[in-house]
Amino acid sequence: MPLQEYKIYLPKNEIPTSWYNILPDLPEPLGPYLTPDRLPVAPSALAGIFPQSLIEQELSDERDHKIPEEVLEALAIWRPTPLVRAVRLEKALGVKSRIYYKDESVSPSGSHKSNTAMAQAYYNKQAGIKRLTTETGAGQWGTALSIATKHFGLDVRVFMVKVSLEQKPYRKVIMNLMGAEVFPSPSTVTKVGREALNKDPDTLGTLGLAISEAVEEAASRKDTNYVLGSVLNHVLLHQTVIGLEVKKQLAIAGEKPDYLIACHGGGSNFGGLVTPFIPQILAGDKVKALAAEPESCPTLTKGSFTYDAGDTAGFTPLMPMYSLGTDFKPPAIHAGGLRYHGASPIVSALLKSKLIDATAVSSESVFEFAKLFANSEYVIPAPESAHALAATCLKALELEKLGKPGCLVFTLSGHGLMDLAAYQLNIPQND
Amino acid sequence: MPLQEYKIYLPKNEIPTSWYNILPDLPEPLGPYLTPDRLPVAPSALAGIFPQSLIEQELSDERDHKIPEEVLEALAIWRPTPLVRAVRLEKALGVKSRIYYKDESVSPSGSHKSNTAMAQAYYNKQAGIKRLTTETGAGQWGTALSIATKHFGLDVRVFMVKVSLEQKPYRKVIMNLMGAEVFPSPSTVTKVGREALNKDPDTLGTLGLAISEAVEEAASRKDTNYVLGSVLNHVLLHQTVIGLEVKKQLAIAGEKPDYLIACHGGGSNFGGLVTPFIPQILAGDKVKALAAEPESCPTLTKGSFTYDAGDTAGFTPLMPMYSLGTDFKPPAIHAGGLRYHGASPIVSALLKSKLIDATAVSSESVFEFAKLFANSEYVIPAPESAHALAATCLKALELEKLGKPGCLVFTLSGHGLMDLAAYQLNIPQND
Numbered sequence: 027m028p029l030q031e032y033k034i035y036l037p038k039n040e041i042p043t044s045w046y047n048i049l050p051d052l053p054e055p056l057g058p059y060l061t062p063d064r065l066p067v068a069p070s071a072l073a074g075i076f077p078q079s080l081i082e083q084e085l086s087d088e089r090d091h092k093i094p095e096e097v098l099e100a101l102a103i104w105r106p107t108p109l110v111r112a113v114r115l116e117k118a119l120g121v122k123s124r125i126y127y128k129d130e131s132v133s134p135s136g137s138h139k140s141n142t143a144m145a146q147a148y149y150n151k152q153a154g155i156k157r158l159t160t161e162t163g164a165g166q167w168g169t170a171l172s173i174a175t176k177h178f179g180l181d182v183r184v185f186m187v188k189v190s191l192e193q194k195p196y197r198k199v200i201m202n203l204m205g206a207e208v209f210p211s212p213s214t215v216t217k218v219g220r221e222a223l224n225k226d227p228d229t230l231g232t233l234g235l236a237i238s239e240a241v242e243e244a245a246s247r248k249d250t251n252y253v254l255g256s257v258l259n260h261v262l263l264h265q266t267v268i269g270l271e272v273k274k275q276l277a278i279a280g281e282k283p284d285y286l287i288a289c290h291g292g293g294s295n296f297g298g299l300v301t302p303f304i305p306q307i308l309a310g311d312k313v314k315a316l317a318a319e320p321e322s323c324p325t326l327t328k329g330s331f332t333y334d335a336g337d338t339a340g341f342t343p344l345m346p347m348y349s350l351g352t353d354f355k356p357p358a359i360h361a362g363g364l365r366y367h368g369a370s371p372i373v374s375a376l377l378k379s380k381l382i383d384a385t386a387v388s389s390e391s392v393f394e395f396a397k398l399f400a401n402s403e404y405v406i407p408a409p410e411s412a413h414a415l416a417a418t419c420l421k422a423l424e425l426e427k428l429g430k431p432g433c434l435v436f437t438l439s440g441h442g443l444m445d446l447a448a449y450q451l452n453i454p455q456n457d
Numbered sequence: 458m459p460l461q462e463y464k465i466y467l468p469k470n471e472i473p474t475s476w477y478n479i480l481p482d483l484p485e486p487l488g489p490y491l492t493p494d495r496l497p498v499a500p501s502a503l504a505g506i507f508p509q510s511l512i513e514q515e516l517s518d519e520r521d522h523k524i525p526e527e528v529l530e531a532l533a534i535w536r537p538t539p540l541v542r543a544v545r546l547e548k549a550l551g552v553k554s555r556i557y558y559k560d561e562s563v564s565p566s567g568s569h570k571s572n573t574a575m576a577q578a579y580y581n582k583q584a585g586i587k588r589l590t591t592e593t594g595a596g597q598w599g600t601a602l603s604i605a606t607k608h609f610g611l612d613v614r615v616f617m618v619k620v621s622l623e624q625k626p627y628r629k630v631i632m633n634l635m636g637a638e639v640f641p642s643p644s645t646v647t648k649v650g651r652e653a654l655n656k657d658p659d660t661l662g663t664l665g666l667a668i669s670e671a672v673e674e675a676a677s678r679k680d681t682n683y684v685l686g687s688v689l690n691h692v693l694l695h696q697t698v699i700g701l702e703v704k705k706q707l708a709i710a711g712e713k714p715d716y717l718i719a720c721h722g723g724g725s726n727f728g729g730l731v732t733p734f735i736p737q738i739l740a741g742d743k744v745k746a747l748a749a750e751p752e753s754c755p756t757l758t759k760g761s762f763t764y765d766a767g768d769t770a771g772f773t774p775l776m777p778m779y780s781l782g783t784d785f786k787p788p789a790i791h792a793g794g795l796r797y798h799g800a801s802p803i804v805s806a807l808l809k810s811k812l813i814d815a816t817a818v819s820s821e822s823v824f825e826f827a828k829l830f831a832n833s834e835y836v837i838p839a840p841e842s843a844h845a846l847a848a849t850c851l852k853a854l855e856l857e858k859l860g861k862p863g864c865l866v867f868t869l870s871g872h873g874l875m876d877l878a879a880y881q882l883n884i885p886q887n888d
Binding site for chain 1 (some may be wrong): 460461462466469470472529530533534563565569606607608626627629630631633634636637639640724828831832835836837874875877878880881884885886887888
């Protein structure tokens with residue numbers, strides 16, 4: 027009997043050679059970025075912290091952006107990533123639905139963040155920049171950027187949300203191994219960090235504050251730029267390789283998806299999977315796109331659509347997005363990548379125009395299904411990714427009850443090998 | 458310009474369907490296993506802790522053993538594994554040699570140990586066994602067996618060398634997540650463990666002692682069998698999928714290897730890579746097989762060829778092997794998988810007849826080249842595997858000096874994401 031292949035691979039030459047930019051296909055144009063005085067931000071105002079190439083991508087109305095050769099070669103280190111039919115999970119759940127996961131955990135950093143890290147490091151290098159600063163929550167982004175800067179020969183300083191650094195000290199070990207400097211945020215190396223520590227020495231930190239620290243430092247040094255791991259249009263652009271590959275892989279599998287599900291923190295993973303499918307949704311395709319977020323940080327399901335800053339100090343422009351407010355301090359849940367008050371303007375616009383949907387998942391569900399996945403697929407998902415997994419399993423069980431099994435696809439945005447402290451707290455241990 | 462493919466994949470149907478048994482091809486037969494009174498052990502004496510099928514494999518003179526369908530399906534979850542041309546490492550080293558690594562880190566457990574874990578769990582299940590016991594050093598084997606027992610529906614109890622458990626507590630979290638029970642060894646649940654604790658409450662533990670604990674428990678319960686992750690002939694047999702795949706992959710790459718290098722603890726990884734090449738070495742092929750072990754536990758390079766027990770308490774038969782003596786207590790080096798006093802009888806016989814060679818690598822070299830590998834290939838090697846990596850790099854540099862670049866292949870037997878405490882101690886950190 028021939029062995030069944032449950033992983034759908036693409037040959038190396040099927041890596042997408044262009045990113046898909048959804049901006050020209052949105053039902054209505056995104057509102058402009060605004061200054062604190064509510065005046066449109068001039069593109070030149072962003073030039074202090076971003077290279078021209080990324081500013082152009084941020085505001086572009088071109089549908090396709092050719093991926094530079096050097097970025098393509100970097101992506102080819104691990105891409106295309108497999109799309110995996112989770113047959114043993116389906117059996118464990120007892121459902122007739124077909125569940126697929128796009129395995130972004132196979133990247134050098136163990137998450138989808140490498141897709142945009144390589145691109146952003148490249149464009150900054152091209153612009154003559156020597157050094158980058160950034161924030162990281164769970165550490166996936168900081169890890170990805172450390173590897174990307176090593177690949178393209180740049181220095182990097184990472185501000186890691188303090189509570190996340192304490193929960194996963196080994197993230198810092200990896201980043202240091204890759205040559206990055208890592209500070210807990212709030213830190214004493216920036217003004218905004220010192221102010222936050224003065225106000226509350228015991229603060230857990232937030233992504234919003236870590237962004238402020240990284241932006242402050244980049245704005246004050248000519249050789250240094252800032253890079254963001256999510257939220258912005260150009261970040262979502264770079265992540266579209268996920269959805270573009272999934273489209274080809276589903277075609278190979280002979281599948282028409284009913285649900286596309288990804289977890290949502292800032293929106294890059296969700297946007298990367300879903301935006302390439304939006305043109306067909308606009309054309310009447312019934313595929314449903316579902317963003318899965320934590321109940322404890324419910325930006326899309328309980329936030330308001332408003333103009334808000336991306337960071338705590340208000341260094342970033344005001345962006346039109348769903349937000350819980352820049353002073354929202356999420357509890358120390360074990361999915362640092364989803365502890366963000368805001369959402370990407372693109373995902374916000376898609377939700378506002380009801381082209382996508384969102385759901386909030388409880389921490390109990392997340393770890394229940396993470397265990398089921400580990401015990402059936404033998405892969406330990408990152409707690410962030412387990413939100414998408416849980417939403418997928420709950421949807422598959424719901425479809426089963428209705429007698430309407432379907433095809434569900436979710437992104438396994440990262441593995442959980444750096445998140446075992448969270449598993450230790452949430453899964454029974456012997457002894 | 459088409460993208461260069463540096464990973465050599467095999468299609469699913471190229472998974473080896475038989476294991477290669479080297480016993481009939483050894484220059485002289487292995488000496489028999491002996492009782493403490495130096496009498497040959499009857500196969501039936503092993504039946505208390507092993508199923509008949511594995512005892513037959515242990516003593517078989519059949520060259521090829523068909524892999525059962527269910528084991529093949531389990532292996533196909535992650536096999537064939539890629540053979541990767543480490544082009545960026547070659548560049549970082551500045552050598553003209555071609556360096557390839559067989560990436561066994563992509564298995565569900567993150568190491569080559571899954572190859573035999575799946576097979577052993579299957580054969581025990583077939584024999585009606587409900588429960589397994591084992592030891593683990595670094596935790597790679599315990600993790601692999603936890604996943605394999607979950608796959609085949611068995612219970613499992615793991616005795617983990619105390620110093621290793623303290624160095625990597627998250628290994629226990631993974632095993633618990635997969636449904637295994639884990640105890641630090643020496644433990645209070647066995648007689649031999651309690652005796653060791655009485656003698657020295659602060660003992661670090663050794664693999665030899667952990668084996669004694671697992672064997673004691675298996676021998677005392679009818680529903681429970683013992684499984685070993687290395688050393689024995691049937692374990693090396695199951696690992697030959699590594700070398701059998703490498704042969705096919707090198708043929709695809711159009712390469713004739715000059716060096717085959719693997720780290721050596723008990724011998725399963727080394728034996729798995731190398732034994733399938735022994736027939737051609739016997740036929741005059743000049744390929745050199747090199748075992749890399751730590752300077753601090755130099756079984757092959759400084760041990761004596763003798764009859765010795767595989768464990769501390771002397772529960773196992775005496776086996777003809779290189780050994781540092783069962784009372785050898787290696788220092789707490791950060792490569793728990795290589796802290797073993799003995800060596801597999803097969804590897805020992807190959808070394809004794811000079812069909813292979815061995816080298817001891819310093820801890821400094823191990824971490825120096827591990828960092829270089831992480832900084833060029835973007836994969837963090839397990840400290841065990843980094844011994845093979847270091848030996849490979851040193852050999853490539855030596856060949857470069859001689860002006861004789863060649864083709865070197867080593868096994869990346871596992872990733873180092875569970876070993877970051879060792880990296881923290883050995884790689885400079887900021888702050």
